[in-house]
Amino acid sequence: MGITKTDLFDSKQNELAIVSKAFAHPARVAIVQYLLKANACINGDLVSELGLAQATISQHLRELKDVGIIQGSIEGSSISYCINPSRWLQIRNMLNELFDQYKDCGDNCC
Amino acid sequence: MGITKTDLFDSKQNELAIVSKAFAHPARVAIVQYLLKANACINGDLVSELGLAQATISQHLRELKDVGIIQGSIEGSSISYCINPSRWLQIRNMLNELFDQYKDCGDNCC
């Protein structure tokens, strides 16, 4: 059926899944890494950087924007994208909270 | 066309995407959280815990296992699953490495 049964899970689990899905494509990882490296805000010369069509890049940018990871501001006729600082930290904390839950159980695990 | 052009990206970007994809479904997040909470190793009573069919749970478990996040060992006629410690730490480090790359650029961003 291809449809995720989101109602079976709590909001935190769904949020984690949505955020993870944003990173679940190498193109979006590459876009985020590029924005991190450039630090200053960059417009869509990602098209020449990555080897994908303009429409495809635009689509990936929108997905990242929808999740709030990046934000764009109009810069004349082009658009500057950059990491959303507060959202970035929030996601980082959310992931850390998950990964910190692991308690090493020695070798008596499985 | 529905197929990801993995050859356009480096192995690290692809790895990050693959790992993220494992967490990109609330059921898999819930499974991981359950294993974290239970600490000790748990078999497939996830079927009653989550509201999904046995076949569906099994499928999600396999995806988590394929990425190496969890591992299972036969326990009589049932199977004990648990977090894979080394892989868990490795993923944690990989994500931290990404999230630490963010340098706050003050307010002169975008």
Place this chain on the structure above:
DNA sequence: TAGGTACATTGCAATATTACGATGATAGAT
């Protein structure tokens, strides 16, 4: 106004994911 640049959106084809019933496979109990 007309033309060009930079993105976004639409529409479509190909492939992937999600979910589950039905069916296998294996281990323990009778």
Place this chain on the structure above:
DNA sequence: ATCTATCATCGTAATATTGCAATGTACCTA
């Protein structure tokens, strides 16, 4: 050997994702 419990796999239907050409929109320039 037969039954049952537990889990994996297969097959299939419904939906989502990926990618791009074509088109739309907004802005700048001449």
